Amino acid sequence: MRRALADPDIEKRSEGPVPETxxxxxxxxxxxxxxxxxxxxxxxxxxxxxxxxxxxxxQLGKTVSGISQKMLTQTLRRMEEDGLVRRTVHPVIPPHVDYALTPLGRSLGKAFCGVWIWAEKHHDEIRRARAMFKAKG
Amino acid sequence: MRRALADPDIEKRSEGPVPETxxxxxxxxxxxxxxxxxxxxxxxxxxxxxxxxxxxxxQLGKTVSGISQKMLTQTLRRMEEDGLVRRTVHPVIPPHVDYALTPLGRSLGKAFCGVWIWAEKHHDEIRRARAMFKAKG
DNA sequence: ACAGACACTCTCCTTTTGGTGTGTATAAAT
DNA sequence: ATTTATACACACCAAAAGGAGAGTGTCTGT
Incomplete structure (x- = not known):
């Protein structure tokens, strides 16, 4: 993916993750x-x-550790806009609004899963790399 | 993962991606x-x-479309610190420095791959969701 | 009458992010 | 003597991100 390089001896030996158009x-x-x-x-x-x-x-605000109200609203709005969550308003008083993942959101969750697992799996390696870096530069 | 919720009827039905400690x-x-x-x-x-x-x-600067020199340096340094890239300095003049992924970096690339694929696969769905959101709000 | 619950919004302010442009060391090439 | 090439560092500035806190509307409970 992504073209370019003025240098001839790069190019090819590619094999991007996805067949591109x-x-x-x-x-x-x-x-x-x-x-x-x-x-x-x-x-x-x-x-x-x-x-x-x-x-x-x-509930979301309490569960997502450290998020501010502002960020929560903002994040949820964007996620709703992108079709990742469904926002349901129950017209009662006091207001009741709940959020759930859409199938699209759930599929993204699965895709992310790989990154989480990677982080959980390699955090030791990273800590060692950081220590080395600090020690020798 | 992640504790909390003052609400009793939540909890369980979890099944996080990774067995946690x-x-x-x-x-x-x-x-x-x-x-x-x-x-x-x-x-x-x-x-x-x-x-x-x-x-x-x-070469990296030219290839990564739109990145500034500053961001490139910064990104590379952090990646080096975290053990994602190996930085090799050839002590010649003019200076010659090259960058390559470490095994750790390559494994992260693979983990990310899932997200790229997800994006390529679902961009249509997202565009439709955005259109709907704009139309009805 | 007054406080409280809920899901925000709005304003103010600080921090972070990131772009631009300039400087630097050194040797070879012109 | 001047230019060129490389891989940055540094300083300055604009924009964006994001936190804190107050305000809002409306009904219910005391």
Whole structure:
């Protein structure tokens, strides 16, 4: 993926993860999506909803450790816009709104799973790498 | 993963991606790692190095579309610190430095692959969701 | 009459992020 | 003597991210 390089001896020996069609607009969209879904809060919200099923706003706020109200609202809105969560408003008083993952959101959760597992699996290796780096530079 | 919820009827029906030990410090480390590796530039650099193998600084700059020199240096340093890339300095003049993925970096690339594939696979669905959201709100 | 619950919104402020442009060391080439 | 190439570092500045806290509407409970 991604063209370029003025240098001739690079190129080929590629084998990108996905068979590409090299549409620059689509590429931009995909990068945009990646930029959004790879957001820390998005990932944590997905994880929380995966584990707990449907949750209300304040419950989410308590569960996603360290998130501010503002960020929670913002994250949820964007996720709703992208079709990752379904927002259900029950018109009662006091207000009752709950959030659940859509199938799309759940599929993203699975895709992320690989990264979580990677992090859990390799954190030791990373800590050692950091120590080495600090020690020798 | 992650405790809490004052609500009793939540809890259980969990089944997190990874068998946890609930060490809060480790959890923080993992979140920190996620926060760093899920960075846009990190992902793009990994992808570029995966496709092209060893590259020099300026080649990377040209290949990773839109990255500034500053961000490239910064990203590479952090990746080096975390053991994702190996930085090799050839003491010649003019300077020659090249970068390659470590096995750890390559394994992260594979983990990310799932997210890339997800994005490529579902971008249509997302576009439709966005259109719907704009239309009805 | 007043407080409380809920799901926000709005404003203010600080921190972080990231771009641009300039400087540097050194030797070879012009 | 000047230019070129390389891999940055550093300083300055604009924009974006994100936290804190107050406000809002409406009904219920005291």
């Amino acid at each position: 090299f549409d620059p607009a689509l590429e931009k969209l995909v990068e945009d999506i990646i930029g959004k879904v790879a957001d820390k809060w998005t990932m944590l919200v997905i994880e929380t909803l995966e584990e707990n099923g449907t949750l209300r706003f304040t | 609930f060490d809060p410090a480790l959890e923080k480390l993992v979140e920190d790692i996620i926060g760093k590796v899920a960075d846009k530039w990190t992902m793009l650099v990994i992808e570029t190095l995966e496709e092209n193998g060893t590259l020099r600084f300026t």
